[in-house]
Amino acid sequence: MDQEPDRTIPGLPLARGLGWIDGPIANSFVLREGSSLYLIDAGYRERATPIVSALGSVGLTPRDLSFALLTHQHPDHMGGASFLRWAWGTKVACHASDQAAIQGQGPRTAPAWVRLFIRRPPVQVDRALRDGETIGPFTALHVPGHTPGSVAFYHAERKFLFTGDAVLAPGG
Template sequence: MTRAITLTPERRSGTPRLTPDVVPGVHRLEHAFTNCYLLAQGDAWTLVDAAFPNTWGPLIRAAHELNLRMRDLQGIVLTHGHFDHVGVAARAVEELGVPVFVHADDRKLAAHPYRYRREHTPFVYPLLYPRAFAPALSMVRAGALRVRGVEAVSELPGAGLLDLPGRPEVVFTPGHTFGHCGLLLRDRETLLSGDAIVTLDPYKGIRGAQIVAGAATADSAQALASLDAIAATGARVLLPGHGEPWLDGVESAVASARAVGRS
């Protein structure tokens, strides 16, 4: 893996950080404990997930660092419609005319990213898990409380290749939200898992492959069942929506998530 590049002089947890070529042509932008991925194909590129409103500046700087131009952004694919994945989408539509893609079952959520079904109230989690304070504070600083929804979207299919740079293949993984999708880069044996599996649960501050706590998951039983679809990809690398890349294959990530279970 290549070196990470800090995109701001600030020295605090949650600082935007770019890791070029996590796998060839896939660049990770981490901001406030949340990941976006830039899929480059020549001069053109796709953005997977859109983090927070304050991610706009780091995204521009990341594109410049990678010799990509914002005008060559061909589309934004949202793995799901939660506020921490929708952040810059509406601005990209307005300023760049970029199409945004989300599964039909998350279309309303993308437009109203705070109105999501969850199994438990999120407010008790910082009391139960003190390590959740750092992610929560970083997300607030990144604009988590003022995310605008995006209504001008195109619907993702439940499966199949997308005609976008990187040639991502949709893998339907409902449970975290009812329209959650991962993206498989088959030629690079890499799965962008969104929040179907993470390696950091921001609601608990706990690292390791797992599904997200019921504070943000609509149906944990369905999320655990969707691990079968993740395992079936046979991907060698898993790139989550939160946390570090998992390089030991999706089968071991799935085994870990099943062992952790629901919370």
């Protein structure tokens, strides 16, 4: 069955090739697509270690990632990307409208209390996406509102949509 969980991906298996790495503030997902591996959201800076551990649990390292895809500029979704890039050379992609903020060159839109408690080291962006562009199996869908560059990543073949904080549950 196509949607059967696969134990060869890090984190909690959700479907074939898809794993969920639970975060106390934001979640990260890892998708294996053929020989490529994608991380959707890198969590806050301290979340990089659990991501590295989850990858290691199945014999992978962040060096195996094709890209870390960031849904937006807030530190609970992009903060870990700087460590992954620094330590393993992980490539980073985001929407062009959040690129300057992610690289530490533009205004930050996170609430003040978030900026006070969660560090957001800047990270170099390797690929700035626009609405409708593809990266690997994903199509970038610009969904501004939460941040100017909020982006959802849609996998048309598998019908997966990763929305970051563009879609939130009541109270969260």
